[in-house]
Amino acid sequence: MPAVLEIDRGRMARQAGIVNRDAAVMAVVKNDAYNTGLPLAWRTFREAGIRAFATTSLREAVALRELDEHCSVFLMNPVTEFDVLRENRIDMTLPSLPFYERYKQLLGGIGLHLEYRNLLRRSGFTDADEMEKVLHEGIVQVTGIWTHFAFADEFGLNEYHQEKEAWLGVLGRLSGHLRNIPFIHAQNSASYMRDGLLPGHSHIRPGILLYGARPYPELGESAVPNILTLRAEVIQTIRLRKGESSGYSAAFTADEDCTLAVCDIGYGDGLLRTRARHDVLINGKRYPIAALMMSHLLVRADEGVRAGHRVYLYSDELRVDHYTALGVGANSEQMSALNRMTLDTMIKE
Ligand SMILES: Cc1ncc(COP(=O)(O)O)c(C=O)c1O
Structure with missing residues (x-):
């Protein structure tokens, strides 16, 4: 999906x-x-x-x-x-x-x-x-x-x-x-x-x-309620041994034995590389992104993460304007990058 x-x-x-x-x-x-x-x-x-x-x-x-x-x-x-x-x-x-x-x-x-x-x-x-x-x-x-x-x-x-x-x-x-x-x-x-x-x-x-x-971070969040949620799914999890790598040109190399969640979203869907420097949310817990590819995202996960789990990139907890404040890009830059040709759009009434 x-x-x-x-x-x-x-x-x-x-x-x-x-x-x-x-x-x-x-x-x-x-x-x-x-x-x-x-x-x-x-x-x-x-x-x-x-x-x-x-x-x-x-x-x-x-x-x-x-x-x-x-x-x-x-x-x-x-x-x-x-x-x-x-x-x-x-x-x-x-x-x-x-x-x-x-x-x-x-x-x-x-x-x-x-x-x-x-x-x-x-x-x-x-x-x-x-x-x-x-x-x-x-x-x-x-x-x-x-x-x-x-x-x-x-x-x-x-x-x-x-x-x-x-x-x-x-x-x-x-x-x-x-x-x-x-x-x-x-x-x-x-x-x-x-x-x-x-x-x-x-x-x-x-x-x-x-x-x-929010146009500037000094404003309270309630002044501008978030309207965007961007979510992907864990396709599968893989185990890496210390020293093993994953992704093109060894995009990620494990510094210890670890679990990676492979997710079905990438920069081809408009996710900015700067956004990939920050966490995702899976089951309410934050996990760092290990590598960003065109159609896949590797998340450094743990045993609690399974195939089919939802992976949030933007949500009420992960607001676009939070990432603006973190230097990911302007609000409008993050939003207009999202690729509506490849993403499924759902409207919440
Ligand atoms: C001419 C002009 N007016 C108004 C706006 C709206 O700006 P904002 O999204 O910061 O409210 C823009 C956005 O770039 C603009 O170019």
Whole structure:
């Protein structure tokens, strides 16, 4: 039996409802909704009252529109398939003054969100004067204004405060134009959890907060209930004598007589090598991983472990955000690595 990725949709729905009750959410559903599956995430968030969705891919934006005639869809990356945007009523970022100058005559009928570059410096207008030019000309339909903070997840640095102040300054400068703009948004999960909804904002724009991992470890676990369980099975156990090895190129060599549990999951299923530096849970007991292969995992087990026993890689006890804190990789990195083509997905309602 393949390894199983279980997604707790019930918890996901409760969390989305709680977050959306306190601040209107534009849910970030990029990368197949952080690899939980776009249709599942959309349905769950929609039932929880969320009406606005953001992604970086035009394909996902169109898929959202096909799922939902009425929701707001915001494309965070610029594209030039303007007809597709119009046909599907997809709002798009307006990423820079040069983009605007080049395409302004072709953008009719498309809702655009002016993007402020700020300290992320990935994309966006450089200052309020540039943005004011667009608003003043009145050629295109501006339905939103937004930025993305580069340092909201970092504590102990001054940059988050700087970028927040710069952004609030831009909003202040443009306030005369913003009265009828329905989407004013900047905050990812960390920014929202740190500051609540910033003044003058219509929406928050969280991702990870809706997908079961804390954006920073200082938050209590109950603020973001885990939604993922990843489990495999022990295929068989083997005994190794001291000095014997197992796996390709002697991936593991026994320093004493020992038992290994061979499990049916590997890096081909999206398990990060950095995750394999840490334990698994079998029958409520932690065991270290001895070697990670493409489709197999060797766990240094004991006599209590038998074929057929379940091996947990992620669960309520082994949260994705625990491993983020241990340096395994960002929450979203661990989640998006999981291979939904090879894993069986189960949905817990
Ligand atoms: C532009 C933008 N907004 C919001 C988010 C959501 O961030 P988080 O998952 O930290 O809430 C992301 C995620 O990378 C993003 O790229």
